[in-house]
Amino acid sequence: MIVLFDGFAFGMLLFVLSVGLSVTLGLMNFVNLAHGAFGMLGGYVALVTTRELGLPFLLGLPAAFVAAAVVGIACERTFFRRLYRAGELNQVLFTIGLVFVASAVAAYVFGTGQQPIQLPDYLRGSVEVAGVRLGAYRLFLVIVALVVTALLVVGLEHTSFGARVRAAVDNQRMAQGLGIDVDTVFAITFALGCGLAGLGGALAIEIVGLDPTFGFHVLVYVLIVVAVGGLGSIGGSFAAAALLGIGDVAGKYFVPEIGSFLIYLLMIGILFFRPLGLFGRR
Amino acid sequence: MAETVIPDDGPQRWLRRQSRWTAWEAAFWVAAFIPFFFFPTYLTLASQIAITALFAVSVDLILGYAGVITLGHAMFFGLGAYCAGLLTKAGWGEPLSGLLLSGTFAALIGFIVSFLIVRVHHLALIMITLGLGLLTLELANAMSWLTGGTDGLQGVDVWPVFGAFEFDLWGYTAYSYALAVLFLGVVVSRRIVHSSFGLSLRGIRENLGRMPAIGSPYRLRLQTIYTISAGIAGIAGALLTQTTETVSLDTLSFQRSADVVVMLILGGTGRLYGGIVGAIIFLVARDQLADMNPQYWYFWIGLLLMAVVLLMPKGILGGLASVAGRLRR
Numbered sequence: 001m002i003v004l005f006d007g008f009a010f011g012m013l014l015f016v017l018s019v020g021l022s023v024t025l026g027l028m029n030f031v032n033l034a035h036g037a038f039g040m041l042g043g044y045v046a047l048v049t050t051r052e053l054g055l056p057f058l059l060g061l062p063a064a065f066v067a068a069a070v071v072g073i074a075c076e077r078t079f080f081r082r083l084y085r086a087g088e089l090n091q092v093l094f095t096i097g098l099v100f101v102a103s104a105v106a107a108y109v110f111g112t113g114q115q116p117i118q119l120p121d122y123l124r125g126s127v128e129v130a131g132v133r134l135g136a137y138r139l140f141l142v143i144v145a146l147v148v149t150a151l152l153v154v155g156l157e158h159t160s161f162g163a164r165v166r167a168a169v170d171n172q173r174m175a176q177g178l179g180i181d182v183d184t185v186f187a188i189t190f191a192l193g194c195g196l197a198g199l200g201g202a203l204a205i206e207i208v209g210l211d212p213t214f215g216f217h218v219l220v221y222v223l224i225v226v227a228v229g230g231l232g233s234i235g236g237s238f239a240a241a242a243l244l245g246i247g248d249v250a251g252k253y254f255v256p257e258i259g260s261f262l263i264y265l266l267m268i269g270i271l272f273f274r275p276l277g278l279f280g281r282r
Numbered sequence: 283m284a285e286t287v288i289p290d291d292g293p294q295r296w297l298r299r300q301s302r303w304t305a306w307e308a309a310f311w312v313a314a315f316i317p318f319f320f321f322p323t324y325l326t327l328a329s330q331i332a333i334t335a336l337f338a339v340s341v342d343l344i345l346g347y348a349g350v351i352t353l354g355h356a357m358f359f360g361l362g363a364y365c366a367g368l369l370t371k372a373g374w375g376e377p378l379s380g381l382l383l384s385g386t387f388a389a390l391i392g393f394i395v396s397f398l399i400v401r402v403h404h405l406a407l408i409m410i411t412l413g414l415g416l417l418t419l420e421l422a423n424a425m426s427w428l429t430g431g432t433d434g435l436q437g438v439d440v441w442p443v444f445g446a447f448e449f450d451l452w453g454y455t456a457y458s459y460a461l462a463v464l465f466l467g468v469v470v471s472r473r474i475v476h477s478s479f480g481l482s483l484r485g486i487r488e489n490l491g492r493m494p495a496i497g498s499p500y501r502l503r504l505q506t507i508y509t510i511s512a513g514i515a516g517i518a519g520a521l522l523t524q525t526t527e528t529v530s531l532d533t534l535s536f537q538r539s540a541d542v543v544v545m546l547i548l549g550g551t552g553r554l555y556g557g558i559v560g561a562i563i564f565l566v567a568r569d570q571l572a573d574m575n576p577q578y579w580y581f582w583i584g585l586l587l588m589a590v591v592l593l594m595p596k597g598i599l600g601g602l603a604s605v606a607g608r609l610r611r
Contacts, residue, residue: 025405079592086595088404089351093547094591096540100584107577220416220536227409261420264413271413272398275406 001132003253004246009138011245012145013200013207017218018225019152019237020196026232027169028189030080031088034095035197035222036215037102042068042198043210044106047115057120061144061202068198069191076190081183099215107212117205137206144203145238148196152234165189224267230277240278293478301476310555314461318454325453331565332460333521336467338545338557340514345543346551347475348507349487350399351408353539354415355515357395358388360534362516364422367435367529375441381463381520388516389509396505396512403490412536419534434530438523449525456525463521464558467514471554474510483507484552544583548590550597559599 021035042064050060075098083091123140126133156162168175168185176182201214208218221244229240244263251262270278317328337359344350365384374380395414402410422429430436442448447455474480485493486500493500523529532538541564542557549560567586571579594601 031405079588082592086591088408089345089547089551090591090595092351092408093544094588096544097584097587097591100580100587102584104578104581104584108581112577216536220412223409223412227405231405257424260424261417264417264420268398268410268413268417271402271406271410275402277406 002134003250005132005134006138007246007249008242009135009141009245010207010249011242012142013204014221014225014245015145015238015241016141016148016203017197017200018222018229018241019148019234020193020200021222022226022229022232022234022237023152023156023196024190024193025226026230027165028084028186029169030084030190031091032080032095032193033092033219033223034075034098034102034215035193036217036219037099038068038072038194038197039201039204039218039222040102040106040210040212040214041071042195042201043205043214044110044115045198046202046205047117047210050118057118057123061199064198064202065195066198068201069195072194072197073187073191075194076187080190081186084186099219103212103215106214110212112212115205115210117210119206141203141207144199148199149234149238156234161185161188221263224263226277228267228270228277230279233277233279236277236279297476297478297481301472307555310558311465317457322452325457327565327569329453329457329460329525330522331561332457332464333518333525334542334545334565335558335561336460336464336521337515337518338542338549338561339464339467339471339554340511340518341542342546342551342554342557343471343474343511343514344508345546346553346556347480347487348483348504350504350508352411353408353536353543354411354413354418355511355542356534356536356538357415357418358392358512358515359519359522359538360418360422360531361391362388362519363523363529363533364429364435364519365516366520366523367438368428370438370440370523371435375439377440377443377459377524380440380524381517384520384523385513385517388519389513392512392516393505393509396508399508400501400504412539415534415536415539419531419536422531422534429529429531432531434528436528438527438529440524440527449527453525460521460525463517467517468554468558471514474507475554479503479506544587547597548587550599550601550603553599556597556599560597563598 017039018035020038021032024030024032024035045067046057046060046064049055049063050057055063079094083094119137123137125136127136127139128134129139156165164175164180164185167178168180168182172182175185201210201218204210204214204218225237225241225244228244229236229238244266247266248263251258252260255262317325321328337355340358341352341355345352362384365387366380369375369380369383398410398414399407423431426432440449443455443459447459449455475483482493482498482500482503485496485498486503490500493503519533522533545560545564546557547560548563549558550556564583568579568583571582590597596604
């Protein structure tokens with residue numbers, strides 16, 4: 001039971017980290033391997049706001065979101081928009097280059113060591129729910145993830161902005177003809193994806209730690225979630241993240257000998273039978 | 283990519299003309315001897331470059347020519363490396379046969395994996411290659427009784443090449459040996475890409491849907507080239523084992539897969555020398571930058587990558603070729 005919950009909480013962390021990529025990669029078809037770097041940025045921003053500026057942790061999270069989103073827009077305006085048509089390989093390489101640079105900058109500014117984050121008291125310890133003691137922070141993770149999911153589903157599927165995004169992605173010229181400002185829509189969508197990465201990065205410090213290799217470290221998990229879930233499907237990412245999180249934690253708990261590669265086996269198996277992912281539509 | 287002009291004197295002769303050795307290639311191989319005379323202290327680095335270049339050529343065969351994006355090719359490199367290392371541990375240190383056996387082993391695994399590869403495309407393909415690579419790495423880590431785990435494989439003992447040339451401290455033998463194998467690998471690869479089989483690979487890359495329509499069994503073609511590429515990567519890995527007399531988990535790492543793709547793009551995909559030039563630039567740059575500042579060399583590699591993608595989307599060789607083409611007109 002506790003394994004199930006811990007796995008689910010880990011899965012929810014993966015979900016928050018990866019859903020932004022699902023937005024940029026799935027909706028905009030931009031292979032953004034720098035996603036983890038935006039997560040790292042969010043992590044460091046949360047660290048600075050809470051430790052250096054002394055702001056509460058709950059303010060650090062939105063700060064991480066905003067900072068990553070702003071940097072995301074800046075990158076999109078200057079570089080990424082030139083690469084939309086450049087083919088996946090060039091996108092992969094450019095963004096990997098970005099991760100290299102970001103990681104070196106982080107090492108320069110913050111040093112190569114692990115950076116711990118100070119959690120407020122109410123997020124430490126554990127809470128008893130229905131007779132089971134659950135880690136307070138993990139419960140918090142689950143709640144944040146559920147809120148994010150609800151906001152995203154409503155925002156992308158039930159608002160006019162969401163409709164504009166999907167129109168701009170499906171047929172740029174047609175969307176332009178209808179008077180949609182495709183440039184702005186893309187910029188905002190990209191910012192949303194990067195901001196979510198930043199939020200995920202800030203949340204991840206407590207569980208996986210934060211150091212300059214964060215961008216690479218997290219990338220693999222994030223890509224697995226997106227690929228298994230199916231591109232552009234928020235529900236798919238949610239299901240995949242939960243499944244992989246539980247699988248990973250349970251594997252490490254019950255069969256430690258093969259626990260570390262169970263997650264890859266799962267992914268390969270799923271992609272072999274469903275190359276588009278569990279909920280892939282295209 | 284070389285411009286495809288309609289042949290006016292029959293396809294066979296056109297293919298033969300395409301595969302003719304150019305003066306540039308000859309000059310390149312002559313230049314490969316420079317380190318012996320002018321940079322003898324860098325011979326170890328030079329043999330590393332030759333090995334990595336061979337690895338890059340193997341990746342170019344499937345990525346540059348057949349258009350299969352892979353992020354896990356280090357799997358075959360590492361399998362070859364461990365196979366060669368374990369052979370010497372088992373008492374068979376003869377280098378040439380060790381090389382062949384390791385290449386065959388990697389090719390065999392590549393053949394098995396190729397059934398997976400031809401089923402999927404795009405993101406799923408990238409993820410499956412990535413996943414297989416990581417899976418192999420974790421397996422090697424878990425089977426530390428066989429592989430030595432994170433300590434690496436110790437006690438690799440390689441016999442002299444041809445029973446006469448001992449591997450020396452300065453790397454004279456290592457570089458000559460690696461260079462000779464690289465040369466053979468390039469000869470074989472250029473024979474492959476300049477054949478009708480090579481042309482069908484390009485067809486697969488350009489338009490997958492059209493190949494079955496013109497009666498080309500694209501799955502078989504992809505499986506064949508993937509197997510060959512895995513074999514060459516395995517040979518490159520075995521070379522590394524034999525010249526350094528040690529094997530570490532690092533040969534299987536994602537980093538190595540990513541680096542080799544980076545080199546390939548730097549130099550230019552779809553041209554055999556792209557990978558070689560990329561390997562030279564990447565490894566020399568890394569060596570020099572790491573000398574200057576061991577912590578931040580990847581900052582410059584990252585900048586270099588971004589600049590190449592933005593300014594020279596076809597890689598350095600592709601950029602040079604288009605400049606040359608413009609000058610000629």
